[in-house]
Amino acid sequence: MQGLMMQQPLLVASLLMHAERHHGEQEIVSCRVEGDVHRYRYRDLAQRARRMANVLASLGIAPGERVGTLAWNGYRHMELYFAVSGSGAVLHTLNPRLHIDQLSYIIEHAEDRVVFFDMTFLPLIERIAARVTSPKVFVAMTDRANMPQAFSHSSTLMCYEDLIDLHGDAFEWPLLDENSASSLCYTSGTTGNPKGVLYSHRSTVLHTYAAALPDSLNCSARDVILPVVPMFHVNAWGLPYIACMVGAKLVLPGPALDGKSLYRLIETEQVTLSAGVPTVWQGLLSHVAEQGGSFSSMRRTLIGGAPCPTAMTVEFQERYHVDVLHAWGMTELSPVGTVCSFKMHQTTLACHARYALQAKQGRSVFGIDMKIAGPDGEELPWDGHATGDLFVRGHWVTRQYFGGDDAPPLRDGWFPTGDVAKIDSDGFMQITDRSKDVIKSGGEWISSVDIENAACLHPHVAMAVCIAARHPKWDERPLLLISTRPGSTLTGDELLAFFDDKIAKWWKPDAVIFVDSVPLGATGKVLKHQLRERYANYYVSA
Numbered sequence: 001m002q003g004l005m006m007q008q009p010l011l012v013a014s015l016l017m018h019a020e021r022h023h024g025e026q027e028i029v030s031c032r033v034e035g036d037v038h039r040y041r042y043r044d045l046a047q048r049a050r051r052m053a054n055v056l057a058s059l060g061i062a063p064g065e066r067v068g069t070l071a072w073n074g075y076r077h078m079e080l081y082f083a084v085s086g087s088g089a090v091l092h093t094l095n096p097r098l099h100i101d102q103l104s105y106i107i108e109h110a111e112d113r114v115v116f117f118d119m120t121f122l123p124l125i126e127r128i129a130a131r132v133t134s135p136k137v138f139v140a141m142t143d144r145a146n147m148p149q150a151f152s153h154s155s156t157l158m159c160y161e162d163l164i165d166l167h168g169d170a171f172e173w174p175l176l177d178e179n180s181a182s183s184l185c186y187t188s189g190t191t192g193n194p195k196g197v198l199y200s201h202r203s204t205v206l207h208t209y210a211a212a213l214p215d216s217l218n219c220s221a222r223d224v225i226l227p228v229v230p231m232f233h234v235n236a237w238g239l240p241y242i243a244c245m246v247g248a249k250l251v252l253p254g255p256a257l258d259g260k261s262l263y264r265l266i267e268t269e270q271v272t273l274s275a276g277v278p279t280v281w282q283g284l285l286s287h288v289a290e291q292g293g294s295f296s297s298m299r300r301t302l303i304g305g306a307p308c309p310t311a312m313t314v315e316f317q318e319r320y321h322v323d324v325l326h327a328w329g330m331t332e333l334s335p336v337g338t339v340c341s342f343k344m345h346q347t348t349l350a351c352h353a354r355y356a357l358q359a360k361q362g363r364s365v366f367g368i369d370m371k372i373a374g375p376d377g378e379e380l381p382w383d384g385h386a387t388g389d390l391f392v393r394g395h396w397v398t399r400q401y402f403g404g405d406d407a408p409p410l411r412d413g414w415f416p417t418g419d420v421a422k423i424d425s426d427g428f429m430q431i432t433d434r435s436k437d438v439i440k441s442g443g444e445w446i447s448s449v450d451i452e453n454a455a456c457l458h459p460h461v462a463m464a465v466c467i468a469a470r471h472p473k474w475d476e477r478p479l480l481l482i483s484t485r486p487g488s489t490l491t492g493d494e495l496l497a498f499f500d501d502k503i504a505k506w507w508k509p510d511a512v513i514f515v516d517s518v519p520l521g522a523t524g525k526v527l528k529h530q531l532r533e534r535y536a537n538y539y540v541s542a
């Protein structure tokens, strides 16, 4: 027997329609590339998104065609999020930190018809325009006064605000198939060519529901949300959609992501929840510590994309009374997979046990199932010790990469994440490594993440990266690279002695190298493979 409920497709545009109707007065604040702060309301966002949908129709963008964006977090990017997907086209967010070869590859591979860009990226766009053939039109996301005098390429350059002014806001969001594509994001491709993940309206809306829940990101109409995670990466962890769903005030930081700018924004706009990768928070924490400042409104910060060092959790929570929400996800998962929120019996844990728990990436949100498996594919127990390859499946997990040139990645219906993890009896997953970063010493695995975590507990350590280096006796041994805080006199021996009660003796790195900085990739993560290449023979040649 069929149920007798209405059948309404789950569509991205419905999030915006809801925000306009029920939270029309709520504010969206954007730091603009032009240098000033822009404010408007959800009502204005919805109206301008409809105008932009008319612009896209006038440019001849057909349903399913890709529209690229190369832009910071700002209101115009938000308008494109909804105008493009809402009108049936596919929003393709481009990561400006990728190498130009990769960007050109991605634009051609996705066959982007139009590319919208923030003025910061004009020089990059000019170089890209000379290499790619698919986009015929480039749109500068600015007004007439800030338009460049000339565009050194034969493609057409248009002005965003001119286009908006030319079109009215009468537009009916089409009733699309909820399984049709809404947006596209390429993995950063640390190995091989980047791969496209094509999200659907249904997967996006379901992800939005689940990620907003109290035990997920815990978002409400009383929140002021600052996504520092860029909107060019994995739909900025769902926050642009979540903000519309719950009617939160949204603060979009634009290009200035340094500690000083972020701190000023957090305080001025009274941000309650922020989200970003650990390297961004490092900058913020250093700035606030130097100023002797505090957070007057921020209550929670979502940290993901890379392991959150315990030292960072301690600093946020004990010094500033800001709760850390450690989360794990990936491009292929839209991205949220697990969030580390406590279960009832964990709320009374002693301090050290609580921090040990918060170092874990957390438990599944509804909609994602996970398992760990050994080398023969056999499922491993959730005992907090067994370590294996992490697999996931669920409503917002990709089943095939865009373009179909790669074999479908699934194994028996599960997506192999490329992460190595353990899961405890409460269902909390902890990543010990990415499979390609694992250190295999004498046939046993050593967790680089645990060593980095232990090193970061030392007050003089600013950043720690542990990699495998070839070893004549043990195949591989851990090698630790450290950047220290200003004024530090830390030595390698002191740091190794510091590990005594923190990690197993045989896990201790055989050497510590002090470096000024470490290479960061397009999403702010440490490029371990570069360091592995550089130091691969450190123990062999030493």
Ligand code: ADP
Residues within 6 Å of the ligand: 187, 188, 189, 190, 303, 304, 305, 306, 307, 308, 326, 327, 328, 329, 330, 331, 332, 335, 361, 417, 418, 419, 431, 433, 434, 523, 525
């Ligand atoms: P890529 O860096 O390959 O482009 P993503 O940006 O999608 O891919 O990142 C996904 C990967 O980032 C995960 O597979 C995992 O290795 C890592 N990651 C994400 N969140 C965390 C976390 N909280 N702790 C540890 N690793 C994480």
